Amino acid sequence: MHYKGWHSPNGVLTVGSEGITLNNRDGRALKGLLNRGLLVAYQRNRSNKAFRDLVRSYINVQCNALLELSRFQDSYGMHWGAAYTGQNALAQMAAIDTLVAAIGVN
Numbered sequence: 127m128h129y130k131g132w133h134s135p136n137g138v139l140t141v142g143s144e145g146i147t148l149n150n151r152d153g154r155a156l157k158g159l160l161n162r163g164l165l166v167a168y169q170r171n172r173s174n175k176a177f178r179d180l181v182r183s184y185i186n187v188q189c190n191a192l193l194e195l196s197r198f199q200d201s202y203g204m205h206w207g208a209a210y211t212g213q214n215a216l217a218q219m220a221a222i223d224t225l226v227a228a229i230g231v232n
Contacts, residue, residue: 137184138191138207142220154204154216158223161185165227182231189228192221 202221
């Protein structure tokens with residue numbers, strides 16, 4: 127699960143931040159939506175342990191980057207693979223989706 131156009135070399139999502147930026151900001155919302163969708167796939171596919179392990183690992187990488195690199199107190203930035211540079215509404219929504227996904231897979 128590593129598309130070079132969307133991820134840094136260490137697997138952190140960059141779409142909507144350092145990577146792809148779209149004029150309509152869909153890429154910024156995609157970060158959270160992708161993790162939310164993976165959580166749903168994880169929950170519905172109880173029989174494939176390898177798939178579930180892969181999804182859990184992927185979401186945990188995103189959550190750890192969010193918590194360790196892109197947080198200032200109770201605010202989350204859009205650049206998950208870099209230092210916190212400020213927050214906005216889309217960054218907070220993407221963070222919530224990712225945090226909830228991490229709770230759901232752990």
